[in-house]
Amino acid sequence: MKEEQRLFEIYLRNKGLKMTSARETVLQAFLRSEGHLSAEDLLAAAKRIDPGLGQATVFRTLKLLADAGLAQDACKDEGPRRYEHVYKHSHHDHLVCVGCGRLIEFCHPQIEKAQNEIFKEFGFRATGHRLELRGLCADCAKTFDLEKE
Amino acid sequence: MKEEQRLFEIYLRNKGLKMTSARETVLQAFLRSEGHLSAEDLLAAAKRIDPGLGQATVFRTLKLLADAGLAQDACKDEGPRRYEHVYKHSHHDHLVCVGCGRLIEFCHPQIEKAQNEIFKEFGFRATGHRLELRGLCADCAKTFDLEKE
DNA sequence: ACATTAAATGATAATGATTATCAATATCAT
DNA sequence: ATGATATTGATAATCATTATCATTTAATGT
Structure with missing residues (x-):
């Protein structure tokens, strides 16, 4: 809890910005939340x-x-931009069903590793990545096939 | 060229929609274009x-x-939504520099493979995926470090 | 503590992208 | 060709986000 606040304060200071009560409020609200908001x-x-x-x-x-x-x-x-936690939240990728919107979060170390190779290959310093797999979940695939007939 | 048009016609027919001259125009324009538009x-x-x-x-x-x-x-x-070709265009992933916006397209078979495993694991039928790696390119990383001092 | 300076605030207007509405038109199956 | 229905372009409306601006607030130096 407090650690993120400290990080934010340091960030603001380095940028010549101010820690205000409004910003504290937003940070608190963000830290208490979960998921994509x-x-x-x-x-x-x-x-x-x-x-x-x-x-x-x-x-x-x-x-x-x-x-x-x-x-x-x-x-x-679709819809508005959504944010999620980064700090002290293990990284995960997304598997989303284009039929019903169901969202599954997964983590695949091998992929993470391969990504780091790519950053290295192109001389990039990694700041983040996002992997989104899209498909039909088993249920929706069934429905979809029926519709075709 | 014609193949895509046929696919679109079939798609429309199956949906009970109509192939119109306006749609043809848009399709032509899309097929002639390249990149993200x-x-x-x-x-x-x-x-x-x-x-x-x-x-x-x-x-x-x-x-x-x-x-x-x-x-x-x-x-x-940022900005408006952008579309790219799917049909008969080899898949690629994106490596983008958060500093200067430089965009590199790459392809990593190992990652593709791992993705298919995940689809299988969760019983999904794949329809697409998107991988975006974000970082600082060598040039921007240098600039960034200088700014810190 | 106090003044100073610059940044931050909330309200509101403005923008940009997308979607809804609707009367007129075009398409497809018959 | 005809009729049923989808589509069109123009426009208004909506949604998310950003800019503007007068007022307030926080950090810094005294």
Whole structure:
């Protein structure tokens, strides 16, 4: 809990930015949450702490959190952008059903390894990666086949 | 060239939709293009074929193309959604520099293989995947380190 | 503590991308 | 050709995000 706050403070200081109560509120709301959340979600959560909080501040702070490496956006094709935790949250990739939207999180060390090879190959310093597999889950595949006939 | 058109026609027929000249125009424009293109890009290209074409039609048709499996969206975090070719275009993954935006396309058979294992493991029928590695290219990493001091 | 300076805030307007509406038109099966 | 229905382009509407701006707030130096 406190560790992330410290990281955020350090990040802000290095950038010549200020730690404000509004930013603290947003950070708290973010840390208490789980899963993929949009700016709107986070605004709602943060307003439960400070009802006077402005919407724009959430957007702004969310960007800072991402830049600070505490949040990253979880690539979703529809709707608003969604963020997820990075710090002290084990990395996972996504398997999503294009039929029903079911989302499975998985982790495949071999893939992670291969990715690092690629970063090295192109002389990149890794900052993140995102792997999204899309397909039909067993149930939806069944339904889909029936529709075809 | 013609093959994609046939596929699209079949797709439309199966869905009870109609092949119209507007859709043909959009498809032609899409097939002639390369790379990642937004709805706006495609509208511009399609208008060179038929200046009277409406913007909404491009959005609508692009969705159909994606649904038909001819296009898929190339996940980009900023700006409008962008689509890329699927059919008869070899799959590639993306390595993007968060500093300068440089985009490298690569292909790593081992990763592809591992992905198929995951689909199998969860009983999914694969329809697509997207892998995006993000980092700093050598040049930007250098600049970045200097800034810190 | 206090003043100073620059950044941050919330409200609101503005933008950009996408989607909904709708009357007129075009397509397909018959 | 005819009729049923999908499609069109124009426009308005919506959704997410960003810009603007007067006021407030935090960090720094005294």
